[in-house]
C-alpha cells in the first residue's frame with residue numbers, strides 16, 4: 001500500500017544542511033493503523049509531509065498505492081491529495097463556515113454536484129456523531145467536536161489513506177480516547193489505512209497495529225505494537241514503553257522494595273494474550289514452595305491483543321527460585337530479575 005525506500009529529506013538552512021529523514025525504508029499495509037512515534041525534532045512531520053507530497057524527498061522513493069509520489073504532475077497531485085487526506089492537531093477548520101459547510105468544502109473543490117454533496121455530508125455527520133450540530137460554527141464546538149469535523153472533512157472524498165498529524169495532542173485524555181475510538185471504528189468500517197504521528201505512547205498502544213520509532217531522522221525500531229511493548233530494544237523505545245507499562249511510580253516502587261526485601265528476588269513478568277489466564281502464581285507457591293508478593297500489576301490492551309506485566313517479589317529457597325524462573329520461561333512468560341542499577 002505505502003512503500004518508502006531509502007527516503008532521505010534534507011533541508012538547506014543558513015547554517016547548513018539539516019537531515020530531517022535519514023534513509024528510511026518502511027512498508028505499510030492496506031487497512032492497517034500505523035503509528036510513527038518520536039520526540040520533537042525526530043522527523044515525524046517531515047515524513048508525513050513526504051507521504052502526501054507536500055515535500056519532495058531529497059533521495060529515495062515513496063509509493064502510495066502504486067503511484068510514485070515525487071513523479072506526479074500538478075494535476076495528478078490534486079487527485080492524489082483527495083486520496084491521501086489529513087487531520088491536524090489544531091483542526092484547521094474554516095471559522096466562517098458551519099460544520100456542514102466545512103465538511104462540504106472538499107466536495108465543492110472536487111466539483112461534486114450540490115445534491116450529492118448534501119447527501120454525502122449527511123452520511124459523514126452521522127459517521128462522526130455530529131447530528132444536531134450541522135449549523136454550528138467551529139467556535140461553538142468543543143475540541144473533540146472540532147476534530148470530528150476535521151475527520152468528516154478528511155473522509156469526504158473517500159480517501160485511500162488518512163494521515164493524522166498529532167490529531168489528539170490538543171485534546172484532554174477523555175476526548176482523546178473518544179477520537180481514537182472513532183478512528184478505530186472508521187478503520188474497521190471503511191477498511192481505511194491510517195498513518196499517524198504522535199509523541200504519546202498511549203495513542204500507539206490504544207489503536208495502532210504496527211509502530212515505527214523515530215530518533216534523529218532514523219527509524220530506530222519497528223514492529224507489531226505488542227512485540228515492541230513486550231520487548232523494546234532501543235533505549236528510546238524503552239522510555240516510551242515505560243510511560244505505559246510501568247506506571248508513573250514503577251522505579252520508586254522498585255527501589256523501595258529492593259530496600260525493604262534484601263532477600264529473594266524482584267521479578268518482572270511480561271505475558272501476552274491468554275497466558276494471562278494461567279494460574280502461574282498459584283504454581284509458584286504450591287509447586288515450588290515459594291512466598292510470592294504481588295508488588296504491581298498492569299494489563300495493557302493493544303490492537304494485537306492484551307499484554308500483561310506483573311512485578312513480583314519471590315522469596316524462598318534459592319534453587320527453588322531458579323527452578324520457578326525456569327518454569328515461567330517454559331510457559332513462554334518473559335521474566336526479568338530486577339536489580340539495583
Ligand SMILES: Nc1ncnc2c1ncn2[C@@H]1O[C@H](COP(=O)(O)OP(=O)(O)OP(=O)(O)O)[C@@H](O)[C@H]1O
Nearest residue numbers: 011013018020038039040041042043044045046047
Ligand atoms: N522547513 C524546514 N526547514 C529547515 N529545517 C526543517 C524544516 N522542517 C523541519 N526541519 C528540521 O528537521 C528536523 C525534523 O523536524 P520535524 O518537524 O520533521 O520533526 P518532528 O518529529 O515532527 O518534530 P515536531 O513534533 O516538533 O514538529 C528538525 O531538526 C527541524 O528543525
